[in-house]
Amino acid sequence: MRAASTASLVAAAWLAAGAVGAAEGGDASVFARCAGCHEVGPAAKDRIGPHLNGLFGRRAGAHAGFAYSESMQRAGNDGLIWTAATLDAYIENPRALVSKTRMSFRGLASAQDRADLLAYLRRFSDDPSDLPEAEPTARGVDHDIDPSILALRGDPEYGEYLSAECVTCHRVDGGDTGIPSITRWPTEDFVVAMQAYKRALRPHPVMQMLAGRLSDEEIAALAAYFHEIK
Amino acid sequence: MKLNRRTFIGASAAAAASLHAPTVLAEGHGKPRVVVIGGGAGGATAARYLAKDSQGQLDVTLVEPSRTYVSCFFSNLYLGGFKDIEDISHTYGTLAAKYGINVVHDWAVDVDRESKVVTLAGGARLPYDKLILSPGIDFVEDAVDGWSIASQNAMPHAYKGGSQTELLKAQVMAMPEGGTFAMVAPPNPYRCPPGPYERVSMVAHVLKTTNPTAKIIVADPKEKFSKQALFEEGWGKHYSGMIDWIGADFGGGVVSVDPSAMTLTIDGEETKVDVCNVIPAMKAGRIAELAGVTDGNWAPVNAADMSTKADDDVYVLGDASRQGDMPKSGFSANAQAKVCANAVRGALTGSKVFPAKFSNTCWSLIAKDDGVKVGATYEATEEKIAKVDGFISATGEDRALRKTTYEESEGWYAGMTTDMFG
Numbered sequence: 092m093r094a095a096s097t098a099s100l101v102a103a104a105w106l107a108a109g110a111v112g113a114a115e116g117g118d119a120s121v122f123a124r125c126a127g128c129h130e131v132g133p134a135a136k137d138r139i140g141p142h143l144n145g146l147f148g149r150r151a152g153a154h155a156g157f158a159y160s161e162s163m164q165r166a167g168n169d170g171l172i173w174t175a176a177t178l179d180a181y182i183e184n185p186r187a188l189v190s191k192t193r194m195s196f197r198g199l200a201s202a203q204d205r206a207d208l209l210a211y212l213r214r215f216s217d218d219p220s221d222l223p224e225a226e227p228t229a230r231g232v233d234h235d236i237d238p239s240i241l242a243l244r245g246d247p248e249y250g251e252y253l254s255a256e257c258v259t260c261h262r263v264d265g266g267d268t269g270i271p272s273i274t275r276w277p278t279e280d281f282v283v284a285m286q287a288y289k290r291a292l293r294p295h296p297v298m299q300m301l302a303g304r305l306s307d308e309e310i311a312a313l314a315a316y317f318h319e320i321k
Numbered sequence: 322m323k324l325n326r327r328t329f330i331g332a333s334a335a336a337a338a339s340l341h342a343p344t345v346l347a348e349g350h351g352k353p354r355v356v357v358i359g360g361g362a363g364g365a366t367a368a369r370y371l372a373k374d375s376q377g378q379l380d381v382t383l384v385e386p387s388r389t390y391v392s393c394f395f396s397n398l399y400l401g402g403f404k405d406i407e408d409i410s411h412t413y414g415t416l417a418a419k420y421g422i423n424v425v426h427d428w429a430v431d432v433d434r435e436s437k438v439v440t441l442a443g444g445a446r447l448p449y450d451k452l453i454l455s456p457g458i459d460f461v462e463d464a465v466d467g468w469s470i471a472s473q474n475a476m477p478h479a480y481k482g483g484s485q486t487e488l489l490k491a492q493v494m495a496m497p498e499g500g501t502f503a504m505v506a507p508p509n510p511y512r513c514p515p516g517p518y519e520r521v522s523m524v525a526h527v528l529k530t531t532n533p534t535a536k537i538i539v540a541d542p543k544e545k546f547s548k549q550a551l552f553e554e555g556w557g558k559h560y561s562g563m564i565d566w567i568g569a570d571f572g573g574g575v576v577s578v579d580p581s582a583m584t585l586t587i588d589g590e591e592t593k594v595d596v597c598n599v600i601p602a603m604k605a606g607r608i609a610e611l612a613g614v615t616d617g618n619w620a621p622v623n624a625a626d627m628s629t630k631a632d633d634d635v636y637v638l639g640d641a642s643r644q645g646d647m648p649k650s651g652f653s654a655n656a657q658a659k660v661c662a663n664a665v666r667g668a669l670t671g672s673k674v675f676p677a678k679f680s681n682t683c684w685s686l687i688a689k690d691d692g693v694k695v696g697a698t699y700e701a702t703e704e705k706i707a708k709v710d711g712f713i714s715a716t717g718e719d720r721a722l723r724k725t726t727y728e729e730s731e732g733w734y735a736g737m738t739t740d741m742f743g
């Protein structure tokens with residue numbers, strides 16, 4: 092199940108295909124999944140999560156007055172903008188985009204549900220007609236991602252060699268001042284995060300550049316090594 | 322088609338292995354011996370990786386005259402008052418105690434490549450199977466008219482870590498009100514391309530509060546410099562009217578100094594200055610030349626493993642090497658050291674050798690919480706270390722991003738120095 096959901100992480104096929112949510116204005120019913128924490132609409136207030144008005148085109152973690160997690164603030168500072176593609180990835184698996192997000196929500200696996208939900212949320216952004224259907228990054232990408240990426244078993248010895256490039260910045264001892272720690276993560280979360288950089292869904296020029304030249308096998312090897320570090 | 326990981330590794334390991342058939346060791350000694358000269362960004366990293374990864378199979382000796390390594394990286398932040406000297410000082414205790422490296426505090430004064438022996442100033446002789454040189458830089462003699470190493474107290478370079486950096490700071494703090502700080506910037510190639518301009522920023526940052534009517538003049542033999550648009554934007558924003566950069570087009574390369582009179586003459590025009598930071602043209606640390614592995618000012622190396630063109634058993638890392646496209650930075654030296662350590666260990670113990678991979682990121686601080694960065698990835702080609710892909714901070718970035726970028730550099734410093742010294 093996890094593997095299948097990652098395949099669509101890229102920016103779900105519906106975006107490239109130009110599909111829109113079920114109803115023209117989207118489907119409010121899926122929003123029930125979010126309503127425990129979020130409000131949207133004219134009288135919306137911040138609850139456990141920030142209100143979701145004016146979301147499209149806005150920088151992540153930028154709604155004044157809401158106390159976001161450090162991870163979300165960092166993503167916003169780095170330039171994560173909420174678009175159809177990034178929202179789709181976030182809602183599908185929040186940690187793929189923002190590792191230590193405080194949004195404790197497992198994600199919506201169904202691409203159709205996400206499409207409906209996003210079409211609905213778009214109604215509450217300033218000028219939905221200006222919003223692009225999909226980001227350039229969401230087009231032309233290979234949607235046939237091998238669903239076995241997550242199933243790859245990494246070779247820790249190769250991972251150790253590759254990790255030498257990472258530990259100049261990410262301390263092996265797990266210290267995280269200024270740069271997040273990446274040791275002892277569940278391997279799936281690690282792979283999902285690296286794939287998000289590789290596909291430029293996560294912002295950050297260094298990480299996009301480094302992840303961009305790692306093969307899926309190499310990412311698996313790194314995930315295995317950093318997971319096992321003592 | 323997807324490359325199968327196993328065949329991929331296998332193939333490249335085999336390719337690399339054929340370049341490096343295990344060295345046949347001279348009879349009569351035990352473990353293969355690696356001598357590393359220079360305990361800086363390249364040397365300390367190489368020694369640590371060799372010792373850590375070989376788990377006792379190699380005899381690793383690190384030769385370094387200083388007991389304390391005061392890093393050049395972040396030394397500008399010390400000038401700017403953001404770091405103390407202790408924050409940028411490191412010792413070799415962990416490398417000796419935890420990794421079993423034989424740390425010898427002495428100068429290497431000779432390398433006999435015929436008999437494979439290094440001689441130290443104290444007279445000791447160190448035989449090696451593989452020799453790694455990472456001696457950093459020395460200055461080209463007579464590069465700046467009127468300046469020599471004998472004048473480094475009157476006009477410090479502060480381009481090697483330690484006392485020079487402290488001296489420069491003391492001079493900046495002692496400047497008379499409304500005085501002049503001058504810098505003579507170096508020609509390419511030199512260590513840390515954005516270094517002089519980060520330094521100008523940090524000196525301006527200090528003067529802005531302690532001595533706001535002071536002036537800064539930079540005489541530069543280059544027409545343009547690293548991260549120029551970013552620095553110029555920052556100087557305009559934070560230090561408006563304080564910094565006068567005179568590039569080659571305006572005679573910035575035609576300079577002479579008089580250390581006893583404290584004057585700087587740029588294109589015939591003499592100025593009295595209060596502090597003069599002369600950063601002369603650079604070349605490989607002298608021991609590389611003594612070892613006979615240099616060609617001109619630098620030591621040409623093979624990109625795949627950092628071995629010298631002159632000798633398969635002698636490697637040169639970091640600033641002293643001529644490798645291709647990587648800038649001379651601590652980050653680069655560290656990346657090269659790991660590639661080299663992997664290859665040397667493979668050659669001496671038969672361990673797997675993985676394909677070379679390099680990257681670099683250099684951060685600069687322009688003002689408090691105003692950090693920028695530039696970086697790239699590289700690959701080894703037959704000819705050189707060749708750039709693959711890169712990025713640079715943009716002008717006009719918002720404050721939150723600049724602050725995050727600065728914080729990242731602090732994270733890197735912690736990671737980098739842990740990677741060097743354990």
Ligand SMILES: Cc1cc2nc3c(=O)[nH]c(=O)nc-3n(C[C@H](O)[C@H](O)[C@H](O)COP(=O)(O)OP(=O)(O)OC[C@H]3O[C@@H](n4cnc5c(N)ncnc54)[C@H](O)[C@@H]3O)c2cc1C
Pocket residue numbers: 358359360361362363364384385386387390392393394395396397427428429430455456457458479480481512513516517520606607608638639640641649650651652653654682683684
């Ligand atoms: C102001 C300034 C700012 C900088 N900022 C950055 C930065 O932000 N990021 C970055 O990545 N880089 C930065 N650098 C560059 C960085 O300091 C160098 O590129 C890096 O130190 C090069 O590593 P190295 O191993 O070649 O030489 P070094 O680190 O200089 O090490 C050489 C060592 O060799 C020793 N040695 C020399 N000769 C002998 C001998 N004969 N016998 C024994 N030992 C010997 C020396 O004592 C020294 O400890 C900066 C440099 C300067 C000057």
